[in-house]
Amino acid sequence: RPKENFARLNTSAKMLCIPETDPEFALAALKKLLTIEQEWIPGLAGTSLYIRPTIVAMDPYLGVRPSHTYRFFIILSPVGAYYPEGFNPVKIWLTDKDVRAVRGGLGMAKTPANYAASLYAAEVAKEKGYTQVLWLDGVEQRYIEEVGIMNIFFRIDDTLITPPLQGSILAGITRDPVIALANHWNVPVEERPITIDEIMSAHDKGLLQEVFGSGNA
Ligand SMILES: *Cc1c(COP(=O)(O)O)cnc(C)c1O
Numbered sequence: 321r322p323k324e325n326f327a328r329l330n331t332s333a334k335m336l337c338i339p340e341t342d343p344e345f346a347l348a349a350l351k352k353l354l355t356i357e358q359e360w361i362p363g364l365a366g367t368s369l370y371i372r373p374t375i376v377a378m379d380p381y382l383g384v385r386p387s388h389t390y391r392f393f394i395i396l397s398p399v400g401a402y403y404p405e406g407f408n409p410v411k412i413w414l415t416d417k418d419v420r421a422v423r424g425g426l427g428m429a430k431t432p433a434n435y436a437a438s439l440y441a442a443e444v445a446k447e448k449g450y451t452q453v454l455w456l457d458g459v460e461q462r463y464i465e466e467v468g469i470m471n472i473f474f475r476i477d478d479t480l481i482t483p484p485l486q487g488s489i490l491a492g493i494t495r496d497p498v499i500a501l502a503n504h505w506n507v508p509v510e511e512r513p514i515t516i517d518e519i520m521s522a523h524d525k526g527l528l529q530e531v532f533g534s535g536n537a
Pocket of ligand 1: 493495
């Protein structure tokens with residue numbers, strides 16, 4: 321879904337005072353690059369070619385202001401499963417101390433700043449034997465926001481529940497088709513705030529059926 325991804329690149333760029341990229345140009349450039357590098361597309365099951373359009377500031381300047389010059393480039397890399405567990409369940413650490421984003425901040429932008437904010441808690445999780453972090457909201461630390469660098473879904477009593485995009489959660493391009501597929505399969509979907517207490521109580525009642533993250537990596 322390159323068009324949606326390039327649209328989000330621009331949404332993120334705007335939030336960071338980076339000029340927008342012409343989506344038609346970006347798509348044409350991507351197609352050309354993929355044609356040139358097509359032999360890098362891996363063929364084994366569970367593998368794919370990861371595509372990462374990137375923009376970085378290029379001004380040779382020390383100080384705090386938006387750059388006047390930028391470079392747009394696309395990284396390709398053959399990849400397997402994102403986590404060392406492969407496509408098996410992962411252990412998730414719930415942090416009630418660190419937060420990755422707050423409403424009004426950069427949570428809705430795909431930017432390394434958010435990854436920087438997430439590293440410390442992820443390291444703590446790893447030390448404790450967990451693969452990733454479950455993020456709660458930055459204000460009350462009750463509402464579930466994301467898991468690792470993925471959007472999160474809960475299947476409770478046959479209903480699919482995912483937190484709404486209210487300003488601190490990244491609008492995943494993979495999140496949309498998950499919701500569309502569920503609708504297509506007549507699985508009820510609710511986009512609404514969900515607290516960690518609700519998850520614990522659903523689990524205690526035996527109603528928590530599945531928890532999964534969505535993201536193209
Ligand atoms: C990339 C990312 C996602 C998933 O987005 P997709 O477009 O579905 O890959 C979710 N949350 C965060 C914080 C991300 O960086």
